[in-house]
Structure formats: structure tokens, C-alpha cells
Amino acid sequence: MKKSYLFAATAIFFWSTVATVAKLMLKDINNFQLLWMTSIFAGVFLLIVNLVTGNIKKLCDYKPKDYLISALIGLPGTFFYYVFYYAGTGIMTEASQAFIINYLWPIMSVVFACILLGERMTVRKIIAILMSFAGVIIVVAGKGIGAIDKNTLIGAALCILGAVSYGLFTGLNQKYFYDKRVSMMINYFVTFTLTTIINAVSGTLFVPTLAQIGGFAWNGIFTVAIANTAWAIALESGKTAKISNLAYITPFLSLVWTFLILGEKISVWSILGLAVIVSGILIQLADKKKQ
Secondary structure, eight states, rough: OOOHHHHHHHHHHHHHTHHHHHHHHTTTOOOHHHHHHHHHHHHHHHHHHHHTTTTTGGGOOOOOHHHHHHHHHHHHIIIIIHHHHHHHHHSOOOOOHHHHHHHHHHHHHEEEEHHHHHHOOOOOHHHHHHHHHHHHHHHHHHOGGGOOOOOHHHHHHHHHHHHHHHHHHHHHHHHSSSOOOHHHHHHHHHHHEEEEEEHHHHOOOOOOHHHHHHHHHIIIIIIIHHHHHHHHHHHSSSOHHHHHHGGHHHHHHHHHHHHHTTTOOOHHHHHHHHHHHHHHHHHHHHHHOOO
């Protein structure tokens, strides 16, 4: 049990740095450039992990159809999710707001579980969905309607699209069962291929500086590859329900990093909005336990 909590804590710590690192990197590059280098670091690291653990042998059992399905179900989570989230983070003034809005994804997972898996939509789930979107409104409009600018609205919309993408990704992963470590590796190599093409066509391929390589390595290896792998191990070796609930510490910890490193003030409205979003998620979890 202690081992599972250690892995969970590792994942939460690295995930909490996503908003801060992304905001720093997006000062000089765009979302496709950030995802381009991040995905190759993530893909290569996961390849090494799968080679060392012998997990790579599972690829021999895959048919061409399996590679195609794995790649397609990964696109919402490893491509579209990051494209939208990074774009929203780059546009919004405060990275903390973007990260909080991004935490709509657990609720969107519920929506897609109903659509794709046939789960029943209950009153609790509807309340949870409404609460989560109310939390987003509090975060965006807490300072008053007059304080909302065009960039905030566009950034919020992009982060919501990111959350929808990740919700679809989780739903598809529950419908199609592939080894998570292997499929994640495939997904990030596919994302790298797509972003290479996009950057080549748009003429935005570049040679990263040493500082940027450090940022890409942190983003790809630690916040993506190690964090997701550690989380998967935590869920496999501990009590899933208890471990899963720990994930909601992440956005609160992220506020600390954006305050310490980016100098963003921790707004009362951000805390309140995040509390409402997480409360909605917990209401939905209580409904799931009841069922």
C-alpha cells in the first residue's frame, strides 16, 4: 500500500508542474512546437521503459488493425488534448486559470461513459456536470464581467475543448483494452509524426536551445511519461478508488507552483471555482459508489 501511495505522489507532483512549465515554454514557441518536442521525449522514454521491462514484446501480438485502433483512440488524449490545452494556456493571462478549467475532464469522462459505454445518466451526474461548469464560470467571471477580455474567453474555450478531448480519450480507453504503456508509447510517436508534419508545413520547425531542451525533457519525460507510468502502477498496486481521489490534489498544488515561479496571485475566485469543480466530481464519484 505504501508503494502505491509513493507512485501516486510522484505522478501528482509532476502533473502539478504542467501549467507552470507550459506557460514558461509558450513565451517563445507555439502549442504545436511545444507538443512536437514534448511528444518525442515522451515516446522515446516510454520506448526505453517498455524495452527494459520486456513489455515491448506485446507489440508482436498486435495486428495492423490493433495499431490503427490504438493510434486513433490515442489522438484525443495525446494530440488534441495538448493542442487545445497548450493553446489555451498560451492565450490566457494566468496559467492557473487554464489548469483549473482543464480539470473539467473528469466530468467529461462521465459524459462520454454515458455516450460510449451506455452508463446511465443520473440526477447526481447532471448536478455534478452543472456544478463543474459553474466552477468554470466562477474562475473566468469571478472578478466581474467587465474584467473578462477576449483572450480569457478564447483561452477558456480552448481549455474546455481540451477537457472534452481527454474525456473522450478516457471513454475510448475503457471501451478498447490495450496495454497502457505500449499504447501510450504508440500514441506519442503518432503525435510526434503529426506535429512534425504540421510544423514543417507551417515553416515552424526549429532547433531548440539548451534551456528549451531542458523544458521539453521535463515536460515529456517527467510530466508525461513518468507521471502517467507512476499513476498506472499506483492504480495497479493499491486501492483504485482511494488512489484515484488523490488526483484532485493536483490543481491545488499547481496553484502553489504558479504562485512561486510565475508570480501569479492565488485568487479567491480561482480557489472557489476549483472547489466547486472538485465538489461536482466528488458528487459524481459518490453516485458511482452507490451504484
